[in-house]
Amino acid sequence: MTDAGAQLRELLERDELLVCPGVHDPLTAAVADAVGFDAIYMTGYGTSLSKTGYPDAGLITMPEMIDNAATIQERIDVPLIADSDNGYGNATNVVRTVREYIKAGVGAIHIEDQTFPKRCGHTKGRQVVPREEAVGKIRAAADVRDERGEEFVLIARTDARGTGDGSLDEAIGRVNDFLEAGADVAFVEGPTDEDELERIGREVDGWLVYNFVGDLGSSPYVELEALESYGFDLVLFPIASTLSTIANVHADLAAFAEDPVDAMRDIDDAFNDRPLGSLHEFSGFPEVVEWEERYLPEEDQEKYEGSLGDDLEGE
Known part of the structure; x- marks a missing residue:
C-alpha cells in the first residue's frame, strides 16, 4: 500500500466526516476491510481484552500494542489509526513509542495525557499529568514525526474532562496547546452532552476527533450530521467489533451448548449468507x-x- 499517513491526510482534508470502525485484531480488521471503510481504528481496550484477557487498565505493554498495530496494518488496504495510550512513559519514552509506530507503518496514533497506569477513558478514577508535562510529550512526538515520517498523523488526546476536578475549559485549553506543540488532530475525551461538543467545535482550532463509545461511556449518542455541523472531522467507534464479537460469540455458543449440530448448521448458514x-x-x-x-x-x-x-x- 502507499504511505498510510499520506492517505489519511488526504481523507481528513475532504469536506466530510471520516468514520472509522474499531477493530481489535487482524481478523476483525480483515472483516472491516472487506465491508469497505476509508480508514480503520485499532482500539486499545479491545486489543488489551483480546490479547491479555484483561481490560484497558494499563495492563498491556507497548510492544504488544505495536505488534498488533503492525499486523493489522499489513492485513488491510486502508490507513490504520492506532491507540498508543499515554506513550508508555514520559516524553523520552514517547520518542521511542512514536518511532516504533512509524516503523509499524500505521497512518496515525493518538497519545493521551493520563498518568501511568492509564485506564479506559470512560471509567472512573482517571488522572492526568500536569499540562506542561503533557505538552512536552506532544512536542516530542511531533519532533519524531517530522524527523521520521512527515505524513504520519499525530492525534493528541486529553482526558482532563473526566478527572475528579476536570473541566471542559481545561480540556479545551490542553488540546489547543497540543495543536500549538505540533499535533495534527485534537481529541477531547469524554464530553458529556451536545452543548459541550458544539463548544469544542467552536473553540478548538484544528482537526477534531469524536470518540463514539455508546452505552459504554459518558459521551452522548449523536447523529453524524450534527458532529459535522459542530466541526468534527473524524469519528471513532472504538469498541464496535469487540462488543459485536463478544455478543455474537456468546449467542452462538449458548445455542451450541443446547444443540451443537443445529448450532453449527446455523453458524455455517450465517457465514455463507455474508458476501465473503x-x-x-x-x-x-x-x-x-x-x-x-x-x-x-x-x-x-x-x-x-x-x-x-x-x-x-x-x-
Whole structure:
C-alpha cells in the first residue's frame, strides 16, 4: 500500500466526516476491510481484552500494542489509526513509542495525557499529568514525526474532562496547546452532552476527533450530521467489533451448548449468507496457492493431485 499517513491526510482534508470502525485484531480488521471503510481504528481496550484477557487498565505493554498495530496494518488496504495510550512513559519514552509506530507503518496514533497506569477513558478514577508535562510529550512526538515520517498523523488526546476536578475549559485549553506543540488532530475525551461538543467545535482550532463509545461511556449518542455541523472531522467507534464479537460469540455458543449440530448448521448458514466467499477465500488461501505456483518448484504442485479438500483457488 502507499504511505498510510499520506492517505489519511488526504481523507481528513475532504469536506466530510471520516468514520472509522474499531477493530481489535487482524481478523476483525480483515472483516472491516472487506465491508469497505476509508480508514480503520485499532482500539486499545479491545486489543488489551483480546490479547491479555484483561481490560484497558494499563495492563498491556507497548510492544504488544505495536505488534498488533503492525499486523493489522499489513492485513488491510486502508490507513490504520492506532491507540498508543499515554506513550508508555514520559516524553523520552514517547520518542521511542512514536518511532516504533512509524516503523509499524500505521497512518496515525493518538497519545493521551493520563498518568501511568492509564485506564479506559470512560471509567472512573482517571488522572492526568500536569499540562506542561503533557505538552512536552506532544512536542516530542511531533519532533519524531517530522524527523521520521512527515505524513504520519499525530492525534493528541486529553482526558482532563473526566478527572475528579476536570473541566471542559481545561480540556479545551490542553488540546489547543497540543495543536500549538505540533499535533495534527485534537481529541477531547469524554464530553458529556451536545452543548459541550458544539463548544469544542467552536473553540478548538484544528482537526477534531469524536470518540463514539455508546452505552459504554459518558459521551452522548449523536447523529453524524450534527458532529459535522459542530466541526468534527473524524469519528471513532472504538469498541464496535469487540462488543459485536463478544455478543455474537456468546449467542452462538449458548445455542451450541443446547444443540451443537443445529448450532453449527446455523453458524455455517450465517457465514455463507455474508458476501465473503468461503472461509478459505476470506482468509487468503488463494493468495498462498498463487505464491506456491509462482515461487516453488513445479514438483511441489503434485501434492494437490488426488488430495481431498477445498481446491483453494477462489472464485
